[in-house]
Amino acid sequence: MASSLQTGQPSHRRLAESVVEELWFGDEEPHRTELEASRSLAAALGTATGLKAFPVVLAKAFSLLQKPDESRAKIVALIEQDPALSSRLLRVANSALYAPKRECSSVFDAMTRLGNKNVSDIVAGIAVFGMFSDVKGLGARVRDHSGGVAAIARVLAVEWRHGGADHVFLAGLMHDVGKLLMMQAGTPRYELMEPALLQTPDRVHLVERELTGFDHATLGAHVLLAWQIPSEVAQIVALHHQPGRAFELGEAIGLPVALVRIADRIDIQAGNAAAPDPEFCAALARDESAAYAGFSDVALTAMWPKLLAARADALSTLAR
Numbered sequence: 001m002a003s004s005l006q007t008g009q010p011s012h013r014r015l016a017e018s019v020v021e022e023l024w025f026g027d028e029e030p031h032r033t034e035l036e037a038s039r040s041l042a043a044a045l046g047t048a049t050g051l052k053a054f055p056v057v058l059a060k061a062f063s064l065l066q067k068p069d070e071s072r073a074k075i076v077a078l079i080e081q082d083p084a085l086s087s088r089l090l091r092v093a094n095s096a097l098y099a100p101k102r103e104c105s106s107v108f109d110a111m112t113r114l115g116n117k118n119v120s121d122i123v124a125g126i127a128v129f130g131m132f133s134d135v136k137g138l139g140a141r142v143r144d145h146s147g148g149v150a151a152i153a154r155v156l157a158v159e160w161r162h163g164g165a166d167h168v169f170l171a172g173l174m175h176d177v178g179k180l181l182m183m184q185a186g187t188p189r190y191e192l193m194e195p196a197l198l199q200t201p202d203r204v205h206l207v208e209r210e211l212t213g214f215d216h217a218t219l220g221a222h223v224l225l226a227w228q229i230p231s232e233v234a235q236i237v238a239l240h241h242q243p244g245r246a247f248e249l250g251e252a253i254g255l256p257v258a259l260v261r262i263a264d265r266i267d268i269q270a271g272n273a274a275a276p277d278p279e280f281c282a283a284l285a286r287d288e289s290a291a292y293a294g295f296s297d298v299a300l301t302a303m304w305p306k307l308l309a310a311r312a313d314a315l316s317t318l319a320r
């Protein structure tokens with residue numbers, strides 16, 4: 001990403017010190033100055049990172065897994081220190097999400113078969129579900145939605161011209177983490193919003209901006225940097241409600257954003273109906289994200305059973 005994220009250059013905008021220019025939503029704010037809005041984001045960021053920190057062993061395992069030269073034995077030993085983590089990791093590794101040809105029987109086995117990147121995705125999934133295991137009601141729905149979107153986006157990526165897309169599972173998993181944190185902080189009051197609004201794509205973030213000056217995509221992206229998640233994932237999360245901006249940045253960001261957006265709508269639809277609805281698939285295929293990623297309604301309908309199986313498996317293996 002060509003940015004002050006990498007260069008450490010000061011932002012040309014007037015934003016609060018801890019707000020990263022590239023992750024700011026950058027729209028005109030008629031009611032507040034950007035500085036005011038970004039200060040309220042900076043305060044929420046402080047609250048959010050105080051509310052939730054990545055569990056220590058998981059954070060350490062995640063960070064070691066990002067290093068290509070790290071010793072596999074060292075990572076295995078760290079993960080195996082925690083038997084609950086090891087067994088959950090194996091359950092996810094052996095689920096329909098990864099569908100290994102032969103069952104992975106140990107953490108070492110899972111790392112050999114699936115590779116570091118997939119294992120680090122699983123570790124992050126276990127971490128997020130663990131961090132939000134106590135949420136109820138709307139929060140539990142958003143947490144499960146995150147797991148569903150991650151699983152669906154991963155299958156879409158693997159199927160996409162058989163090429164895959166980097167970071168798509170992590171981005172799906174984290175895309176609404178800002179909303180989970182805003183719910184925990186109690187601002188805004190999501191329980192007072194119309195239930196239909198909460199299910200409508202690309203609406204809630206606008207209401208959040210009106211009420212707080214920022215949105216869950218922007219907050220989530222900043223929290224991910226604080227959690228040491230790769231900055232590309234933070235940028236995908238920041239732009240998941242701004243596909244136009246994402247597509248302008250090229251395929252490395254545009255494709256994962258498109259896949260997360262398609263997966264988001266499929267996950268919501270999957271909660272309402274198990275069978276593919278031809279009208280839904282046709283409407284989704286006309287959406288700019290499906291057009292960008294090249295998914296037709298025929299392809300989406302054909303993939304439906306696989307998408308739903310991965311979603312169901314991710315939820316049952318990630319949830320405690």
Ligand SMILES: [Fe+2]
Nearest residue numbers: 175176240241
């Ligand atoms: Fe979102």
Ligand SMILES: [Fe+2]
Nearest residue numbers: 145175176264
């Ligand atoms: Fe979402």
